[in-house]
Amino acid sequence: MKIRGLLMALALASLATAPGLAEEHPGRASIEASGYNGPSTCEECHPGKAKELLSTVHWKHASPVTNVDGLDAEKEYGMFNRIYTMCNGNDVVNNLKEIPVNPETGKSKFTGCNTCHPGNHLSDVGSTGPEAENAIDCLVCHSSAYDFTKRVPFKDGKGQVVMGQDRSTAAALAVGRPAAKNCMVCHERAGGGIYVKRGFEFTRENDVHAAMGMTCVDCHKAQNHKLPTGFDPNTWANDGLRVACSDCHGAEPHADQDYNRHTAKLACQTCHIPRTGGTMAKDFTRWEQGADKFYEPGTIQAEANSTKPVYAWYNLRVRNTPHFIGPDGSRNDGTSKIYPFKVYQGKAFFDKKSGQLLSMDFAPPMATGDVLAGVASAASTLGIKDYEPTPGWQTLYFGSSHLVTKENALTCFQCHTVGGALNFKDLGYSDAEVAKLTNPETYVTKVLEKQKEEW
């Protein structure tokens, strides 16, 4: 208890010194004098930082993955090569390029999954060596004065597609710890649009930590550019470090022991993140034409914090089949807890012969709406010759670990009632147990006392 108090005090103290004190960066005078020439400028005083970044998930979009069924232990996995229906493409089949011209407008544009990468595309996802080191966009994560008109794809003199960067001295003079905004450059667009993947609208109104001025890196504390993550069943790549609520709050954070008793079977998120949001469904077999005449996959979008999560037992292992990727676990395996998930369903083409999900290159359908041309292009990139595309749905469970609330956290009678937040029967409780769990006897004395206190 004392130690935890100290930890919290330290965490809060570090907040006071954290945000945006760009002018205090000790490298300022030197950068002002000699200008910014990319990572080599930073390396003068921070040797080895560029090389170290090249081995992280943020550069490789892949890592060894040990908790997902059916993967090859010798290989690395991540957005670099994953195929699932939130994106239906990846850095390989959807490599950044100019799409074919739209027949109605005669116009083209650039698209590619690897725009969410701090490289310049010439040195792309997973590249290594001095050229890659020099291509890193340090400032997209570290500057508070980045000009995003420069972070757009273009063709260079040799006709190669380059991802632009702001390498101005002005941006380099505003260097500091990454703010939430730096991370959100990419993370708010995960899944192909603002707050699409899970409605990750990290604002003061939505999250107790944001309200206290905490930023992403206050919890995701990087060590040599390795960023800790959790066990979201659909974020596979990791830097080998993990973050959990209990790292800071301990396993028994409540003054009220009745809540603490629940933490053996319920994850913190189950009570503290009672809502989720973002895209409910996407249909990659049907692209819709926009005002600019280009096409986008049919997408059903819900707002942040607007939908009910689905609750399931999770032992931190992932069931991975062609039509379902989500939590493994059960009430009786001794390790599982009940977690909340954002459930998403995506329609795309499966190979009738192998039963596996096929991926799609977005360039052809974006230009003309021809989805099978997209499947053919991806198959050709991957060397798949013999396949028979047939449409089908896939269900994905995404973790729900942000937009934490205290005020709206689930309390006794929201669960222990008939038709409450959890479906006890679906979670494996027997009829007799369900009867007991949904009987007011579980909470009535306590809540009566609480009412007396409060009124």
Place this chain on the structure above:
Amino acid sequence: MKKRTLVLAVATLFAVCAFSMTVLAQSAEMKLVGVITKIKIAGPAATTATAILKDTKTEKLVEIVINDELTLDKFKDHRIVEGDEIRCKYKSVDGKNVSNYFRKTAGC
């Protein structure tokens, strides 16, 4: 007598309609998808901005006032620029269209 009641009834109905219509005009949320033709923002310290959107359905130009911090910041560092397609929700407040939702449509 009968006629008077009828007139009264019609008048009441009229009043009710007119009343509810003004209420609607003030509180109804309007939605549009459109391309930004112009952003007006007064420097890095600005706490408000205006954007002109060309409504995709009607082709009309609609002037929107933006006050929320996150969107203003995206104007300042150019994560949102002229030419971007926007999904916008707004309400009419004192004759101005004030945004409470202003997001780019596509992201890939």
